[in-house]
Amino acid sequence: MRISELAATTGVPVPTVKFYLREGLLPAGETTAVNQADYGPEHVRRLRLIRALTEIGGVRLRDVGRVLAAIDDAALPLHETFGVAQRALRPDVAEEPGSDAEFDRALGDVDAALALVDWQVTGDAPARRSLARTLVSLRRLGWQVSVDDVVRYANAIDPIAADEVEAVDGGRPRTESVERMVVGTVLLESVLADLRLLAHEHHSGRRARRKGLTARRGRPTAGS
Amino acid sequence: MRISELAATTGVPVPTVKFYLREGLLPAGETTAVNQADYGPEHVRRLRLIRALTEIGGVRLRDVGRVLAAIDDAALPLHETFGVAQRALRPDVAEEPGSDAEFDRALGDVDAALALVDWQVTGDAPARRSLARTLVSLRRLGWQVSVDDVVRYANAIDPIAADEVEAVDGGRPRTESVERMVVGTVLLESVLADLRLLAHEHHSGRRARRKGLTARRGRPTAGS
Numbered sequence: 161m162r163i164s165e166l167a168a169t170t171g172v173p174v175p176t177v178k179f180y181l182r183e184g185l186l187p188a189g190e191t192t193a194v195n196q197a198d199y200g201p202e203h204v205r206r207l208r209l210i211r212a213l214t215e216i217g218g219v220r221l222r223d224v225g226r227v228l229a230a231i232d233d234a235a236l237p238l239h240e241t242f243g244v245a246q247r248a249l250r251p252d253v254a255e256e257p258g259s260d261a262e263f264d265r266a267l268g269d270v271d272a273a274l275a276l277v278d279w280q281v282t283g284d285a286p287a288r289r290s291l292a293r294t295l296v297s298l299r300r301l302g303w304q305v306s307v308d309d310v311v312r313y314a315n316a317i318d319p320i321a322a323d324e325v326e327a328v329d330g331g332r333p334r335t336e337s338v339e340r341m342v343v344g345t346v347l348l349e350s351v352l353a354d355l356r357l358l359a360h361e362h363h364s365g366r367r368a369r370r371k372g373l374t375a376r377r378g379r380p381t382a383g384s
Numbered sequence: 385m386r387i388s389e390l391a392a393t394t395g396v397p398v399p400t401v402k403f404y405l406r407e408g409l410l411p412a413g414e415t416t417a418v419n420q421a422d423y424g425p426e427h428v429r430r431l432r433l434i435r436a437l438t439e440i441g442g443v444r445l446r447d448v449g450r451v452l453a454a455i456d457d458a459a460l461p462l463h464e465t466f467g468v469a470q471r472a473l474r475p476d477v478a479e480e481p482g483s484d485a486e487f488d489r490a491l492g493d494v495d496a497a498l499a500l501v502d503w504q505v506t507g508d509a510p511a512r513r514s515l516a517r518t519l520v521s522l523r524r525l526g527w528q529v530s531v532d533d534v535v536r537y538a539n540a541i542d543p544i545a546a547d548e549v550e551a552v553d554g555g556r557p558r559t560e561s562v563e564r565m566v567v568g569t570v571l572l573e574s575v576l577a578d579l580r581l582l583a584h585e586h587h588s589g590r591r592a593r594r595k596g597l598t599a600r601r602g603r604p605t606a607g608s
Contacts, residue, residue, distance in 0.1 A: 239592040279586035287581035321583030357511035359545030362503035368463040
């Protein structure tokens with residue numbers, strides 16, 4: 161297909177497609193004439209992947225290139241592409257909130273929680289430091305966050321994450337497995353976060369209705 | 385304290401503090417002399433809240449004002465501030481990915497899942513449409529995402545969200561409850577997301593080691 165069709169199929173404007181081509185995020189099409197190239201289904205798929213990462217995952221354009229390179233690098237062990245996806249999702253943060261002592265204490269608590277749930281993670285996992293930063297922020301806002309609280313959250317998320325990892329590997333070709341891993345890491349985070357917000361609304365509404373009933377007529381009667 | 389001390393205590397540079405004051409995100413200090421004002425612990429707390437929302441929650445500055453106004457508005461029912469926090473976290477998206485038909489189908493699936501888990505949410509909850517958009521993206525990337533998959537994720541997140549809602553209300557003054565709700569919505573989302581990434585690394589590493597053992601020496605022997 162021509163570039164105009166590629167744009168129409170994916171909903172990505174032609175200038176944006178040209179920008180991705182120039183930046184090397186999208187491989188060049190097959191040249192069919194001067195100033196004309198032919199694009200195939202792999203271009204459609206790659207364009208959709210770029211848009212999903214940037215629009216839903218909030219991945220910055222400069223990190224998208226690294227993620228795509230990891231997907232395309234057949235020599236990179238499957239397990240390590242998780243790290244690449246992680247780093248794109250949790251880019252470096254220049255400054256830590258709070259003092260060094262507060263941050264070190266939080267990092268110690270994160271490691272204590274990881275030891276309690278017996279998760280093996282590398283010390284340079286960006287999520288480990290990102291989690292410690294969030295603990296510092298919560299504490300500075302007056303929250304008492306304990307190692308046990310972190311363990312409770314970890315135990316809640318553990319079966320979901322284990323399922324997700326199992327689902328990625330399934331006798332598929334490597335490129336497909338890696339793409340699934342990256343897409344799953346980014347897009348299913350968004351699914352979980354949205355469901356959590358909807359669950360908040362549900363539980364908070366139920367609580368408000370329960371209180372309202374109690375206030376208006378004492379206990380709700382059977383059948384009400 | 386003076387503005388320079390406020391900046392030193394919170395780690396927020398003086399020009400940024402002045403910007404927040406001008407934008408009305410931070411209430412003015414008490415004037416003590418010409419060009420000099422006195423700031424108290426409530427300013428420290430508010431500054432930390434603004435930084436946590438923007439840096440960890442990724443809330444845009446223009447949405448921070450709405451969130452703070454909701455926290456300060458004593459007339460707004462506690463339950464409804466969840467909605468305000470939601471809208472700040474899931475700002476409007478201009479365009480839907482995919483065609484109207486794909487989006488409508490995804491929205492129907494989201495509603496079917498919500499009905500199956502029996503969650504009562506309002507039709508204009510931003511997370512409902514945001515979730516449908518993510519389903520469209522996943523499907524366009526070749527994922528078979530069923531109503532049952534959404535239900536499985538919803539069931540996993542339900543007890544966490546229920547606990548969080550219970551924890552917010554606890555005989556605290558209203559402003560404090562609302563602030564806890566907003567902070568919890570934003571910052572605990574980040575905690576959960578980071579733990580999910582760490583769990584991925586753990587489970588994927590375990591899987592890789594298991595496979596490595598199998599490849600090198602057949603089945604791992606007892607005691608290895």
